[in-house]
Amino acid sequence: MARDADLSLLISTIYFSKGEIKGRKRLQKTVCILKYAHNIPFDFNFRPYFYGPYSEQLADAMNVLEAVGLVVEVEDPLPSGIIQYDYFLTKKGDKVAEDIVSKRVHDKNLLSTLKTAVAKISSLETSDLVVMAKSVIQ
Amino acid sequence: MAAGFLHDIGHGPFSHAVDFPLNKLTSKTHEEISTRIISEELKELEHHGISIESVNRIVSAQHWFPFVSSIVNGPLDVDKLDYLLRDSHHVGLKYALDIENFIEGYTVLGDDKDLSKSELGLENTPEAITSAEIFLTIWKGMYDLVYHVENSRIAEKMLERAILAGCADDNDLRGTFENPEKATQLYDEKLLEILQQIKGFPQDTAAAILSKRGLFVKTYDKELSVEQFPVISQGFLEAIRPTGASEASFTLSKRTCETLKTEQNHIICDLVKSRVPHSIHVDEIDSQGDPIELKSKSSIIGAIKEKIRLKAYIHPSLQKKIDEATLSKTIEGLVASW
Numbered sequence: 001m002a003r004d005a006d007l008s009l010l011i012s013t014i015y016f017s018k019g020e021i022k023g024r025k026r027l028q029k030t031v032c033i034l035k036y037a038h039n040i041p042f043d044f045n046f047r048p049y050f051y052g053p054y055s056e057q058l059a060d061a062m063n064v065l066e067a068v069g070l071v072v073e074v075e076d077p078l079p080s081g082i083i084q085y086d087y088f089l090t091k092k093g094d095k096v097a098e099d100i101v102s103k104r105v106h107d108k109n110l111l112s113t114l115k116t117a118v119a120k121i122s123s124l125e126t127s128d129l130v131v132m133a134k135s136v137i138q
Numbered sequence: 139m140a141a142g143f144l145h146d147i148g149h150g151p152f153s154h155a156v157d158f159p160l161n162k163l164t165s166k167t168h169e170e171i172s173t174r175i176i177s178e179e180l181k182e183l184e185h186h187g188i189s190i191e192s193v194n195r196i197v198s199a200q201h202w203f204p205f206v207s208s209i210v211n212g213p214l215d216v217d218k219l220d221y222l223l224r225d226s227h228h229v230g231l232k233y234a235l236d237i238e239n240f241i242e243g244y245t246v247l248g249d250d251k252d253l254s255k256s257e258l259g260l261e262n263t264p265e266a267i268t269s270a271e272i273f274l275t276i277w278k279g280m281y282d283l284v285y286h287v288e289n290s291r292i293a294e295k296m297l298e299r300a301i302l303a304g305c306a307d308d309n310d311l312r313g314t315f316e317n318p319e320k321a322t323q324l325y326d327e328k329l330l331e332i333l334q335q336i337k338g339f340p341q342d343t344a345a346a347i348l349s350k351r352g353l354f355v356k357t358y359d360k361e362l363s364v365e366q367f368p369v370i371s372q373g374f375l376e377a378i379r380p381t382g383a384s385e386a387s388f389t390l391s392k393r394t395c396e397t398l399k400t401e402q403n404h405i406i407c408d409l410v411k412s413r414v415p416h417s418i419h420v421d422e423i424d425s426q427g428d429p430i431e432l433k434s435k436s437s438i439i440g441a442i443k444e445k446i447r448l449k450a451y452i453h454p455s456l457q458k459k460i461d462e463a464t465l466s467k468t469i470e471g472l473v474a475s476w
Contacts, residue, residue, distance in 0.1 A: 005376060006379055049255050049256075050248035057381075061379060063443075064375075064379065064446070067411070069363040082430055127426045
C-alpha cells in the first residue's frame with residue numbers, strides 16, 4: 001500500500017481480527033507489534049512508555065474512523081468497575097474493509113502478511129501482547 | 139521554565155491561523171522553527187546555565203524524560219492552563235478552574251528509577267479526576283464557542299488562502315514566508331499591511347478582516363460521516379488522516395473552484411474537527427499492571443467524541459450564482475471520487 005495508507009491498514013487490521021478489538025490497550029499493542037515485528041508499514045510513531053508503547057497518532061486515527069462512522073467504540077464495564085473500550089467495525093466499516101481486501105490486488109502480499117500476523121496476535125492474551133510490544137520497540 | 143516561555147517563538151503572525159501556509163511554504167512545523175530560533179539566536183541561554191539542548195528537547199517533545207515534555211506539550215500541559223482561562227476572560231466567558239488545586243493532582247507515572255519511560259498523569263483521587271473533567275470541558279468548550287466560532291474561522295481560512303495567493307503573486311512575500319526567521323518576525327498588523335498592497339484576493343481579504351465586512355458566507359455544512367455522505371472514498375479517508383485535514387481542505391477547495399469554474403479561492407472548503415483529549419492515565423493499576431485511562435474512570439471524558447464537519451464558505455459575489463444544492467453535489471462528488 002502507498003504511504004499514507006494508515007487508515008486503510010487499520011480498518012483491515014480490525015477486519016482480520018473478526019471485526020473487533022477488545023480494549024484500547026490491545027489495539028495499541030497489536031498495531032505496534034504489526035509495525036515493528038511484522039513490518040506492516042504503519043506510519044504511527046510509538047513511544048516506549050514504562051507501561052508499554054503508545055501512539056497518540058494511532059489514537060487520533062481511531063477517532064477519525066469513529067467520527068466518520070466506520071468504527072464504533074463500545075463501553076464494556078469490567079467486574080473491577082473499570083470501563084474497557086472495545087472497537088467494532090460498523091456495517092459500513094465492514095463493507096469498506098471488504099472493498100480494501102478484495103479490490104487492492106496490488107497490495108495482496110501485504111494484506112496476506114497482515115492477515116497472518118493478525119491471526120497470530122489475536123490468539124495471544126493482552127498481557128502477553130504488552131510484553132511483546134515492549135520487547136519489539138526497545 | 140525557559141521552554142515554557144519559548145515554545146511558541148516559532149509562530150508566525152496570527153499564531154496557529156498561519157500554521158498551514160507557513161508549514162506549506164517552509165516544510166517546517168512551528169516547533170521546528172522554534173528550536174531553530176532557540177539554537178541559532180538564543181545561544182546566550184547557555185551563559186545562564188540553561189541547556190539549549192534540553193529546552194529544544196522539551197519544545198519538540200523529545201525530552202529524555204517524556205513527562206517533562208508533557209508539561210509544555212500534552213493533554214495536561216500548562217500552556218492550556220494559561221491560554222484557556224486568559225482567552226475565556228478576554229471574550230467574556232466566565233469559566234473558572236482552580237489551577238493550583240488542579241496541578242496538585244498531577245503526578246509522574248512509571249518507574250522512578252527509569253524516567254525515560256515516564257509520563258505525566260493524574261493522582262487517583264476524586265479531586266484530581268473531577269478537576270480534570272472541569273479542565274477538559276472548558277478546553278472543549280473554548281474550541282466550540284470561541285476558537286472555531288463561525289466568523290472567526292472563516293476569517294482564518296480566508297487569511298490562509300490570502301497568504302498563499304499573495305506568495306504566488308508577490309516575490310517579496312514569498313521570500314518572507316519561505317524564510318522561517320523572516321516569517322516569524324512579521325506581526326499581525328504588518329502582515330495585513332503587506333496583503334493590502336497585493337491586488338486581488340490578498341487585498342480584498344485584508345480589507346474584509348480589518349473592516350469585518352465582506353467575509354465569505356457559509357453555504358455548506360455537513361457532518362462528515364458515512365450516514366450523511368453517499369460515498370466517502372478511501373482516498374479521501376486517507377487524506378483526512380489526523381495531520382492531513384488542512385491539506386485536504388486546501389485541495390478540495392481548489393478542485394471545487396475548478397469544477398464550478400469560479401475564481402481561485404472564491405470557494406473555501408474547511409474540515410473542522412471537534413477536540414477530544416489525548417490519553418491521560420491515572421495512578422491506578424489494572425489487573426495486568428498497567429495504569430488506567432482517565433476515560434475509563436470518567437463517563438464525562440468517555441462521552442467526548444470526535445466529530446468532523448465539512449463546511450464551505452463562498453465569496454459574497456457568488457451567493458446569487460451558486461446555490462447550496464449545486465455546491466453540495468459538487469463537493470460530495472469530489473469526496474466520492476477522490
